[in-house]
Amino acid sequence: MRKLGVSIYPEHSTINRDKEYLDLAHRYGFERVFTCLLSVQRPKEELMQEFKEIIGHAKSLQMEFILDVAPAIFQQLNISYDDLSFFAELGADGVRLDLGFDGLKESKMTYNPYGLKIELNMSNDVDYLPNILTHQANKDLLLGCHNFYPQKFTGLPYHFFISCSKRFKEQGIRTAAFVTSQHGKIGPWDINDGLCTLEQHRYLPIDVQAKHLWATHVIDDVIIGNAYASAEELARLGSLRRNALELKVEFLPNTTLLEKTVALQEAHLRRGDISEYMIRSVEVRKKYAQHSFPRRKSTSQARGDIFIGNDTFGKYKGELQVILQEMPPDERKNLIARVVEEEHFLLDYIQPWGTFFLVAVEGKVTQC
Structure with a gap:
């Protein structure tokens, strides 16, 4: 079953506004939530309190919640790759590794006792995934998700996107990529020319972007990268057939x-x-x-x-x-x-x- 997702950025918004947005997205059939810890600079305790509340709200709507992290965030929050209890305490369903480790560490993370999903960065056409699988990773907890690109003309070219995606799809790993709202102004950084994976999508209607991703047959889940998409955009995505063009x-x-x-x-x-x-x-x-x-x-x-x-x-x-x-x-x-x-x-x-x-x-x- 292909899924739809939205992104929120609590450090650039308010909890109430994010909750309203999740309520609206849920109404139109969205099942995933992405957010980014890469740009968060607040103390660990303050971050936990805020994220627990918004994640709890998403979970009450049966929406899957994935947090984007990198090795630097592990250091900043004093978290070890072999102890993911911090993310479990937040209530998250998984973590996305914007930057990877060495293959063995990712494999060990897939055996975490909390059942947290480990989502890998798909936007590099290298043998990253085979390295992790060679270390006997638990594929049941592995996901793949592309990057988004806030600066215009920096998104992935189509042929490269396909090559990267096939590496995951051929291994039976669930895949995701980002589309951009033409109304959303919020992202993790101060530059926001749209938050899409494919450069050719940057100025297309949001439903055309999603239909294209699904038509490639290498992407399972489509996530809106920027916030906040309009109600009309959410409705257009929510009404799409997910299994046929x-x-x-x-x-x-x-x-x-x-x-x-x-x-x-x-x-x-x-x-x-x-x-x-x-x-x-x-x-x-x-x-x-x-x-x-x-x-x-x-x-x-x-x-x-x-x-x-x-x-x-x-x-x-x-x-x-x-x-x-x-x-x-x-x-x-x-x-x-x-x-x-x-x-x-x-x-x-x-x-x-x-x-x-x-x-x-x-x-x-x-x-x-």
Whole structure:
């Protein structure tokens, strides 16, 4: 089960504001909370009191709570890697190691008596994880999570992100990465150009970022890196399908109710023997074989356009097609909708036999 998460930064906010945010996130189906101890400079006793309260609130909502730490924090708080009682007393579910130790120490941490999960930094394409596993780590308590990057142009490039992530996914380790809210202004540091893992996500709508991460099939959990995401952003993420890609579409004014039904009410399965020009959803044509799709004026076919075979298309009547490459007009097909521009790149993630869904952008139509 893929999860959604939010981040809070108590040293830059108030307990009440953080509680309100967690309440809102929980309402929209969020299950994880991330926070960072790397920038905390307060005395240990004061830190414990505040974090116990906010973690306790998260736990009352059945939300998993992970604390981001590094070796320097262990020294600052006089904590040993072989005694994680401090984090257990806070009520945390686990700790994320922003910087690692030597492999053996991480392995020993996975056998802590409190059942704390040990989350590893995924954003380095080195043999860090194999080193830990060589020391016979308890994989049941291992997680992986990428970094976020507050400075623009410093986020991970896609190919590097995939390479890093596969190291964990291939070992069966649960993975996570960050997306950024376009409304959140709070992070751990004074620079906050957005808190995403992938640089290409920095200015995209938050739901498009999440859909992309899930479409890669190397990320399980999606966490909003900055606080506070708007209620609209939380709602958009909370309403997403987590197990299949869905594309937002804008219908043409003359699209019929039947055509909208075919597009929106069906799970679309890409044909296995694929075409490089289009994604073919052929199962729907069998279901709607006895229905009529009157022919309309044909139009050229551009990437992101969605067509349905009309009554002149013989056995292909009712077939839904999403265009990948430009083609000339075909009078046997009706243009019914277009995938929104910012999601065109997601078309490349619909693999042979891949299931996808179409959802309407409320209140929007597009012209021929």
